[in-house]
Amino acid sequence: MPIQLPPIAPDETLEEVICQAFVQPVLYALGFGDRDIIRSFETGAGTVDFAAAYPCADDPPFGDTQKQPYLIVEVKPPAKRSRNTPSQTVPLSLEEGTAHQMRAIAQLKEYLFGPNCQSTQWGLITNGRHLQLFRRHGIVIYPVTPSLEIFPQGMPGVIKQLKQWLQEPPRALTVSVYNNKGGVGKTTTTINLGATLAISNQKVLLIDFDSQGDLSRSLELTPTETCLSQCLTEGDRDIYQTIRPFNLHIKSGQRVKTAHIFDVIPADSHLDHVILQTAIAPDQGMTQLREKIKPLQNDYDYILIDCPTQWLFFSKSGLYASDVVLIPTRHTDLSSLNNAARVIRQFIHGEMRQCRQDGGPLALPIFFNGAPNTGKAIEVAQTEIQEMIAKSSELIPYFWPQKRMGQDNRTVFNLPEYAIIARAAFARVPAVFKDKRVLGFYQNLVTEYFLDIADSNGDRP
Template sequence: MLGFGDRDRLSSFDTGMGIADVAARFPRQGQPPFSQTQVDPDLIVEIKTPARRSRNTPSQTVALNLENGSAHHSRALQQLRQLLSGCHCQGTAWGLITNARHLQLFRRHGHLVYPATPNYELTGDRLEWIIKDLKTCLRSRPRATTLGIYNYKGGVGKTTTTINLGATLAVADAAVLLVDCDPQGDLSRALELAPLGTTLAACLQHPDEPITAAIRPFDLRIRTSSSIKSAHIFDVIPAAPQLQSLLIQAMQTQNPPITRLRERLAPLRDRYDYILIDCPSAWLFLSKSALYASDAVLIPTRHTDLSSLNNAAQVIHQFLFHEIHPLRREGGPLPLPIFFNGAPTTAKAMAVAQAEIERILQKLPHLTPYFWPQYQANDTTVFAIPEYAVISRAAFARVPAVFKDKRVLGFYQALVQTYLRPLAPTNDLP
């Protein structure tokens, strides 16, 4: 039904991390069919039965519910992520889970696996339309992953993370766009960039305003023994004072809607590998718009600031799970595990932070994977970027800190390696 022929698909495909029920690959000109090569399918499918026999009462059956938020859906998605991480799926971009009652397609980009379609309920009158939508997704994969950097707390390093993460991805040859959604404009000021004409606010107010006109390049000036050269690092949509007026307007009139930023960024998803959005702390129109537009959310915290840990829990449990996910209706964006950002990692301070996390998880145990991603292996480690003076000093030099010190680059390369994508070893700087 999805356009794969008999030679384009296999049952019981070994991904290297388990057996997928079905794997398929579109025909590739000049290459043998997938049934011969049996590597790097475009799609793997995990099929669940609609019901199974009850362990306690074998004569009864238990429905396997794959609705968003259900335990069966969470387990199926976890299994899909494991299968996609297999060595025979390094080039696989899509995963699908279904139980003949529900069906959902997920996109894989590096380590990230996030929803690409709503979790469809399969009914006869909608089946043809659903198949058409799936075919469109499979044939027109967007290039970019959009990542919101957010915590409902100031002073945790959202802007610093956005700039240095973007620079680190650029060093790894990714095409990157930074979007400054904060009316304070700290990111734009740190990079000495301002709108030249078209502003982000204008693009959000007027859908016919070309968003490409709001993009400005950030180039790094490199002094050599004989000259000064310029190297392009990434692109930026700077903030402008008009964002504050737009925020007030949206709060008063509910216009523009929080869907607008996602709509405006959509045409740019084929130009970049990553779009990083620096969000203001307040949970208002601009932050809601940024997270609605995101595929995944990265949440910096400080282990010396216990409120940042509690606010991170609020972001995931309330803002994402109970506000944005119901609006998006497909389980996105994906919250990534928290990380500790830029604080001295003393044993005493870490013990206090871990005790606070335990307290949070006693109340909200379903958040465990987002605080302790290796908890099933009895590992409560939280990824941390250590305090390093050059990171804060670099802001005054209007240069990402990763270009000031290779050790800082190493910190952020580890962040990318852990959360986003495998990285080949490199010490190259522009």
């Protein structure tokens, strides 16, 4: 069946026309058959227009079971009747950044979290003029394409791109920990987040992408014979050869048990030379890290990149390589809040998305790193946030993610910090293994941002 572009018309059946003449052929082209597709699927959080799942040899077709689709599709009309002039139509654009697109994305996320979509990995929104694909990894939902404008001659390329994502998805979620402000605990967060994910049975890789090497020193790890800087400047180097395991040594009576926690690519002393090399060969610029770690994305559940503070080559490369960005701030340091806003608006929504042209990376909501739940400092920080949001409302979901229409919830996630965290750095052990309180804090962080720990059996040390 050819993929058609339905005409925009002030017709109440327009959405149905898009479903039949556009979405259905797209699903066929993506490899779904009639028995793999359901119209009007109940997610448990509302009814989505389409749900589909690829057939499995040992299972009955999805159309028969109607359980846990692989992909859901929400269809929107490109226009609606004008209230003031019923004979005219009002455009409903899904272009990047429009209010209609934001509402459609919010609705898609609600559906993806519905009880009948617990294992659903993909969501698509379209109005026949634009479409955008989103991936779900744990509880993170992020774009893997920009809002693509559809033209008949470009559909084969779009289908090829979507099909590759759906049929060959990477295993890992790649996360940069970054703020354009020092002293907010980026390295400590990276180490303890990685350890907590590992405790939750996730396979984790940490990348120390700061030439100062604080993360590597904290874990007492040195570069291998093949180091990261060589991989970025010499095309024949094997990225796997840069990886070192981090093991925890546990004394039990007279015996010492060794447990593997996560893997690390340490920083090396030649990382600064990479900047000179990329100046000589611009084609080996900030895209290099992303290209080099692609083979690793099928070996890990999470790849965490510890980025330096300055918005220069290494931090740009780290964000360019990431699916999402985790932004720690200090409630006692108002400049860290303002810098976080700058990271979101100027670096992520501006420079990175212009460079990548794929809708990413996604900024996760900020959190207070080392904050009490109440107090004067929290009140001052909230006042500062309120003033920033008054100037730029686009910051609301990143500073007050629980704020909804009619619900003035201004909660910012707090990660308490005690001296035990700092002391653990001298012990060369993640703090989550030194104090159960700290482990609880970071388990809350993981549950807030990445996965439902209740679904992960934490039987590791």
